[in-house]
Amino acid sequence: MGKPIANRPFGDGLMSHAAATVASATGSEGNDAHHDSGFWRKYIFSTDHKVIGIQYGLTSLTFLLLGFLLMTLMRWQLAYPGEPIPLLGPVLEKVLGQGMAFKGIMSPDLYNSFGAMHGTIMVFLAIVPLAFGAFGNYVVPLQIGAPDMAFPRLNMASYWVYFMGGVIMLVSFFIPGGAAKSGWTSYSPLATIADMGHRVDGQTLWLIGMVLLITSSLLGSVNFIATIIQLRAPGMTWMRMPFFVWAQLVTAFLLLLAFPPLEAAGLMQLMDNLFDTSFFLPTGLVVSGNPLAVSGGGSPLLWQHLFWFLAHPEVYVLILPAMGIVAEVIANNTRKPLFGYKSLVYSAMAIGFLSFIVWAHHMYLTGMGTKISTFFQTTTMMISIPSVIIVTTLFISLWGGSIRFTTPMLFALAFLPMFGIGGLTGLPLGFNATDIQLHDTYYVIGHFHYVVAPGTIFAIFAGIYYWFPKITGRHMSEFWGKVHFALSFVFMNLVFAPMFLQGLEGMHRRMYDGGATYAAAGGIEGLSQFALKLNVSISHAAWLLGWAQVPFIINLFWSIWKGRKVESDNPWEATTLEWATPTPPPHGNFASPPTAHRGPYEYSQSPAPNGFTPQNEPA
Amino acid sequence: MSHEHAHDIKQATRKYIYVFLALLLGTVITVIASYIPFGSHALNIAVALFIASCKAFLVAAYFMHLISEKRMIYGLVAATGFFFLGLVLLIVFSDADQLMSRP
Amino acid sequence: MSSAAMEIPYSVEPRPDTGLYNGKVGIWLFLASEVMLFGALFSSYIMLRVGSDAWPVHMLNVPIGTLNTTVLITSSITVVLAWAALKLKEFNKFRLYMGLTVVLALTFAIIKSFEYRSKFVHYAVEYTHNGQVIEATGHIEGSPWNWSLKTLQNPDHPIESIVFHPDAAGHGHPGEGATIHAGEHEAVTIATKDIHKLESFGPWHHTYLAIYFTLTGLHALHVLGGAAVLAWFWITGPAMWRTDPERLTNRVEVTGLFWHFVDLVWIFLFPVLYLL
Numbered sequence: 001m002g003k004p005i006a007n008r009p010f011g012d013g014l015m016s017h018a019a020a021t022v023a024s025a026t027g028s029e030g031n032d033a034h035h036d037s038g039f040w041r042k043y044i045f046s047t048d049h050k051v052i053g054i055q056y057g058l059t060s061l062t063f064l065l066l067g068f069l070l071m072t073l074m075r076w077q078l079a080y081p082g083e084p085i086p087l088l089g090p091v092l093e094k095v096l097g098q099g100m101a102f103k104g105i106m107s108p109d110l111y112n113s114f115g116a117m118h119g120t121i122m123v124f125l126a127i128v129p130l131a132f133g134a135f136g137n138y139v140v141p142l143q144i145g146a147p148d149m150a151f152p153r154l155n156m157a158s159y160w161v162y163f164m165g166g167v168i169m170l171v172s173f174f175i176p177g178g179a180a181k182s183g184w185t186s187y188s189p190l191a192t193i194a195d196m197g198h199r200v201d202g203q204t205l206w207l208i209g210m211v212l213l214i215t216s217s218l219l220g221s222v223n224f225i226a227t228i229i230q231l232r233a234p235g236m237t238w239m240r241m242p243f244f245v246w247a248q249l250v251t252a253f254l255l256l257l258a259f260p261p262l263e264a265a266g267l268m269q270l271m272d273n274l275f276d277t278s279f280f281l282p283t284g285l286v287v288s289g290n291p292l293a294v295s296g297g298g299s300p301l302l303w304q305h306l307f308w309f310l311a312h313p314e315v316y317v318l319i320l321p322a323m324g325i326v327a328e329v330i331a332n333n334t335r336k337p338l339f340g341y342k343s344l345v346y347s348a349m350a351i352g353f354l355s356f357i358v359w360a361h362h363m364y365l366t367g368m369g370t371k372i373s374t375f376f377q378t379t380t381m382m383i384s385i386p387s388v389i390i391v392t393t394l395f396i397s398l399w400g401g402s403i404r405f406t407t408p409m410l411f412a413l414a415f416l417p418m419f420g421i422g423g424l425t426g427l428p429l430g431f432n433a434t435d436i437q438l439h440d441t442y443y444v445i446g447h448f449h450y451v452v453a454p455g456t457i458f459a460i461f462a463g464i465y466y467w468f469p470k471i472t473g474r475h476m477s478e479f480w481g482k483v484h485f486a487l488s489f490v491f492m493n494l495v496f497a498p499m500f501l502q503g504l505e506g507m508h509r510r511m512y513d514g515g516a517t518y519a520a521a522g523g524i525e526g527l528s529q530f531a532l533k534l535n536v537s538i539s540h541a542a543w544l545l546g547w548a549q550v551p552f553i554i555n556l557f558w559s560i561w562k563g564r565k566v567e568s569d570n571p572w573e574a575t576t577l578e579w580a581t582p583t584p585p586p587h588g589n590f591a592s593p594p595t596a597h598r599g600p601y602e603y604s605q606s607p608a609p610n611g612f613t614p615q616n617e618p619a
Numbered sequence: 620m621s622h623e624h625a626h627d628i629k630q631a632t633r634k635y636i637y638v639f640l641a642l643l644l645g646t647v648i649t650v651i652a653s654y655i656p657f658g659s660h661a662l663n664i665a666v667a668l669f670i671a672s673c674k675a676f677l678v679a680a681y682f683m684h685l686i687s688e689k690r691m692i693y694g695l696v697a698a699t700g701f702f703f704l705g706l707v708l709l710i711v712f713s714d715a716d717q718l719m720s721r722p
Numbered sequence: 723m724s725s726a727a728m729e730i731p732y733s734v735e736p737r738p739d740t741g742l743y744n745g746k747v748g749i750w751l752f753l754a755s756e757v758m759l760f761g762a763l764f765s766s767y768i769m770l771r772v773g774s775d776a777w778p779v780h781m782l783n784v785p786i787g788t789l790n791t792t793v794l795i796t797s798s799i800t801v802v803l804a805w806a807a808l809k810l811k812e813f814n815k816f817r818l819y820m821g822l823t824v825v826l827a828l829t830f831a832i833i834k835s836f837e838y839r840s841k842f843v844h845y846a847v848e849y850t851h852n853g854q855v856i857e858a859t860g861h862i863e864g865s866p867w868n869w870s871l872k873t874l875q876n877p878d879h880p881i882e883s884i885v886f887h888p889d890a891a892g893h894g895h896p897g898e899g900a901t902i903h904a905g906e907h908e909a910v911t912i913a914t915k916d917i918h919k920l921e922s923f924g925p926w927h928h929t930y931l932a933i934y935f936t937l938t939g940l941h942a943l944h945v946l947g948g949a950a951v952l953a954w955f956w957i958t959g960p961a962m963w964r965t966d967p968e969r970l971t972n973r974v975e976v977t978g979l980f981w982h983f984v985d986l987v988w989i990f991l992f993p994v995l996y997l998l
């Protein structure tokens with residue numbers, strides 16, 4: 001443990017976060033027993049924001065894979081309805097029981113469970129923890145020049161509460177009746193009556209899991225905001241913060257203020273499920289011909305309001321950190337300052353503000369009042385303005401840059417048009433009149449996946465390739481990175497673009513047979529054979545997309561130990577403070593407390609063209 | 620409030636006692652008012668909520684020191700208040716058409 | 723790396739430009755999220771109330787509610803006096819006020835639990851009498867806890883009949899049970915076979931009770947959590963006062979802020995649930 005800290009490979013790079021403190025804590029009597037307790041303290045129950053960031057990252061990448069695997073199985077059922085799933089079908093039958101996958105055929109219940117859990121896992125267990133928990137934790141304190149988060153122990157608690165929430169979600173697959181089946185939106189009364197036969201059903205565990213995940217997010221967001229307000233290094237004024245930090249700050253506010261209503265709603269739905277209350281159950285509900293024995297008098301609309309009060313801001317939680325990553329990567333690889341830094345910042349704030357008052361655009365078809373629909377339509381159109389400003393600003397930033405087409409840059413560049421498609425296809429959904437046609441069809445699925453999959457996921461890949469050298473002291477392979485990029489780009493589009501066509505034909509989302517019954521109906525309501533054939537091509541593209549991740553996974557782990565070593569602490573010649581630390585940064589981050597002397601993106605100013613001036617370089 | 624001197628604290632303590640008495644008084648008044656028919660029950664609700672708001676103001680302003688806080692905290696409280704109102708009012712208004720048409 | 727480099731700045735002394743120490747920023751952020759949490763429940767209350775046919779008024783025990791309100795308000799002043807005592811370096815006073823606060827918090831919780839209990843021994847029953855369907859609210863002889871028709875029909879311990887003490891008129895549940903006439907307050911014996919429905923006044927009985935239990939239950943959790951933290955400072959205070967008095971003062975201030983918020987929520991819960 002006596003080696004110098006800088007330029008260590010990841011394997012003991014992680015160690016080195018700890019090495020110094022272990023050494024000083026154990027002193028001369030350091031022995032194996034101490035080392036053991038040291039291991040738990042340093043890697044498992046660590047309070048170091050970087051270790052916690054890595055924990056978040058590895059856990060959420062695992063969930064990302066799992067969420068994707070669920071979808072690959074569902075895609076089989078959509079492409080070849082009613083046929084046994086090859087290879088994995090018998091496994092499902094063994095593990096989840098005959099009722100779920102008789103002879104390897106996916107049952108409707110299993111399809112519903114997988115669909116609901118795909119959405120839940122992707123949103124709450126994969127993307128948010130990745131974009132906010134992992135990148136935010138690792139990068140934000142470094143970029144503002146802080147030694148750690150403001151509340152390190154709270155930070156650790158936040159990770160472990162998230163972890164428990166994840167475990168409960170996983171356990172729910174194996175209980176009698178299986179996991180939650182009512183979509184990631186869990187609309188009442190469906191969510192309460194879906195598994196009435198079981199007292200503790202998948203939905204109950206879903207709710208308990210959600211309460212834990214929400215609690216984790218709340219702890220995290222309190223910590224992020226307090227850190228950014230209080231722990232900025234001397235000279236790190238608000239307008240000198242990298243845009244990534246701004247994005248995380250706004251994200252944290254969204255989580256802080258939008259999540260609690262869903263926590264309240266979750267508690268109420270839990271009461272409905274466990275204690276027979278009627279918060280969301282209307283009077284006169286009849287289930288399978290029998291009147292439901294509850295007092296009634298509740299309001300299903302209330303659930304939707306409270307759910308979407310969170311869930312709309314949530315989509316900005318999914319996208320803002322991604323925009324932050326892309327901004328960093330673009331500034332670094334165009335070698336020039338971001339165009340319109342201030343408009344980026346103000347737009348992010350405007351988005352944060354407006355995203356609290358647009359939620360009911362998901363509810364146009366509920367019979368909500370017309371005046372209020374108009375209100376939400378208006379605010380929805382308003383919020384598209386700052387989003388467009390951000391994308392446009394980033395596009396313009398490319399102008400006149402001497403672009404380095406590194407792997408992170410390729411992903412960041414692809415993000416722009418992909419998010420653009422996602423955003424623009426959202427406009428027709430924001431208008432009352434057009435939404436009547438498009439609501440709950442595959443058009444919606446296509447729309448938001450363009451935002452979160454080729455959008456956010458690409459940004460996350462960009463971030464991984466970009467910050468990997470800081471985390472591990474080694475580069476990931478550029479060649480395999482580019483292979484990964486090219487394949488992902490092609491297959492992502494082959495998966496999601498056709499969904500727009502299916503949706504416009506009226507193919508409904510959440511359909512067990514991918515609309516085959518509708519097609520058979522023929523006539524005006526019938527779905528064309530073409531739309532059905534697209535199901536097959538989409539599924540094949542999705543599976544190929546899965547294979548396209550193999551180079552990434554191998555590259556990721558191979559490079560930890562075998563990647564090309566970084567040539568300096570600042571291999572990308574970047575300006576922000578995270579590159580002013582030793583590599584990997586030790587516990588406490590900076591060798592000496594940094595001071596910011598300038599804005600975050602002073603590229604190609606002086607001394608040379610393509611030169612750069614780090615933020616901590618004195619004037 | 621770490622810069623406060625003993626003298627200020629002693630003064631503040633007296634203020635806390637007054638606030639406490641006012642809170643007790645407010646409690647008594649709300650209870651009594653809730654039994655007086657004001658003609659419409661909505662008026663009773665308005666009165667009770669008004670008194671509760673006054674009490675809440677006293678607690679927040681004096682016990683929680685909001686009367687002399689830093690700008691950052693004011694900003695946070697204002698933003699939270701705004702989103703709180705958005706949450707409550709928009710949800711209630713969204714049901715307005717149905718409510719108005721109730722028999 | 724020296725451990726000094728790992729000190730988190732501004733965990734005790736305020737940061738010059740914000741004028742705040744970290745804990746204070748943290749607690750206010752947390753309270754902001756709490757406002758939204760209770761805000762969502764309040765808007766649920768409004769939605770449920772405006773959508774309901776009959777909403778009970780003065781259904782709970784108002785004197786007890788008033789007493790509990792007083793208890794909580796008193797604990798709010800004692801906690802702020804505890805903090806002021808620390809500021810004045812009068813540690814013994816701090817111990818006294820802090821101890822009082824904890825006692826008051828527990829008093830509140832105990833009173834609340836008696837209130838809860840009274841709901842589970844209060845029943846609504848619907849039965850046939852002389853060919854006529856009668857709805858009534860009241861108590862079952864022996865004050866059993868949370869019975870239902872299933873309890874009476876339990877094949878292992880079937881109960882043939884219950885002795886029912888109806889509420890005095892006007893004390894029941896408006897919109898229900900108004901069928902009891904004056905002079906009929908004596909106990910009636912009802913055979914199990916005549917009962918269609920028997921239900922205690924738990925959260926399942928009416929959306930009013932559902933939101934009542936949820937709001938007050940969540941509030942009670944806050945009370946218990948707050949009491950635990952306050953008690954912790956009462957216990958560990960002496961040691962910390964010797965080593966790090968500033969930090970103790972800050973922590974008491976921060977916990978106090980949380981405690982006042984709990985009080986503040988109750989200031990709204992009381993009229994909304996008990997009086998209106």
Ligand code: HEM
Nearest residue numbers: 071115116119122123127183184185452453509510511542
């Ligand atoms: C990259 C590969 C992905 C593929 C191939 C994919 C595919 C799909 C498909 C086909 C559906 C519709 C299922 C149905 O309606 O029956 C769906 C639903 C959904 N997906 Fe994905 N998805 C992917 C990634 C993601 C990501 C990254 C997110 C997250 C943020 C996400 C969030 C959702 C949500 C929320 C739903 C709705 C679930 C529901 O109906 O309740 N997906 N996905």
Ligand SMILES: [Cu+2]
Nearest residue numbers: 312359361362
């Ligand atoms: Cu939305």
